[in-house]
Amino acid sequence: MTTLITNIKELLQVRDTNVLKLSGEEMKTLPTIKNAFLLIKHDTIVEYGKMEELTSLEADQVIDATGKIVLPTWCDSHTHIVYAGNREQEFVDRINGLSYEDIANRGGGILNSAEKLQNTSEDDLYEQSIHRLKHVMKLGTGAIEIKSGYGLTTDSELKMLRVIKRIKKEFPVKVKATFLGAHALPKAYKEDKKGYLDLMINEMLPKIKEENLAHYVDVFCEKGYFDLEDTERIIEAGKKHGLTPKIHVNQFNAFGGIALSVKHGALSVDHLEELKDEDIEALKGSKTIAVALPSCSYFLSIPYTPARKIIDAGLPLALATDYNPGSTPSGNMNFVVSTACIKMKMTPEEAINAATINGAYAMGISNEYGSITRGKKANIIITKPVPSYNYLPYSFGENNIETVIINGEVI
């Protein structure tokens, strides 16, 4: 099966030589080809170039992209898309004056989602989750990281991770799974944090390894949740079971979680709404990428991650959704890219780089995804006719996507 896309107004993120991530100044450049073609064979990008270089129109399927922009699909490196039910009542409570922390303190928040999930069957959880997944695929997401962390018991954490494994098997989108047992302290262990840490380390992690259910380990490193010492214990235990750390840090408080994560070779540190100079210093020269989640800042009305400070310090930055029922009930990467430009003062080039190649790096797949490169997976967005790529973040809230191709197939 071959697919030829012709007359592309502008083909974005063209990288003849693959790069794994872009840092600082490099993020300002988005390489493109105007009036281009793109040839896909099976699930792989095999050729591209200017229309005048196209020698043959022979293909099983030809798509005319006159007036349209073509780019790689979004790589959403941070989601909690597997969950049960919603939390719209807490949304209303917040409008009426309660804070995210107030709600958590009275048994809402993550514990509310955990209770719902514990009472939902694996099949039902799968159905609810794929409904969301299908929606974000149509919005241009071709690779997604999904975390556990609404189970908080061995059985329910495994249930979540098995649902993620099933999604990975049944859908063409690239999926990476992360164990986030350390998302909140379950009610049963309210007075016994050590007991819950022991449970994760001695019971959950060995079972996860046995069934090969996760690639990454995550911790909600935050005041009132898991401190530096707890985070280090979980990271070390995860690494013993072959899991690389990807850590929630600096959402509400900055107290050294970034330096700790870097010390342990974390692939990413995510959130960073609160950021000190020493955090920037800790990231310099490391392989750890910062991940910003602007939809979460938007929804909770908390500060935005200081993208300019991060990029201007020469560091790499990725963008992701944080799709979850409490703080970001949206998996729309197009909104994330717009919001990064509007609220974080990222240029469209920086934002598109952050949501494609750097997003791929933040989930460990940038050798195969995130750019238009020969040999990479054919995960492609074709927009509706638009005046320029700047129009994509400019026209916030509008769906400019006409066609999405994942693994070489139109979905």
Ligand SMILES: [Zn+2]
């Ligand atoms: Zn998150």
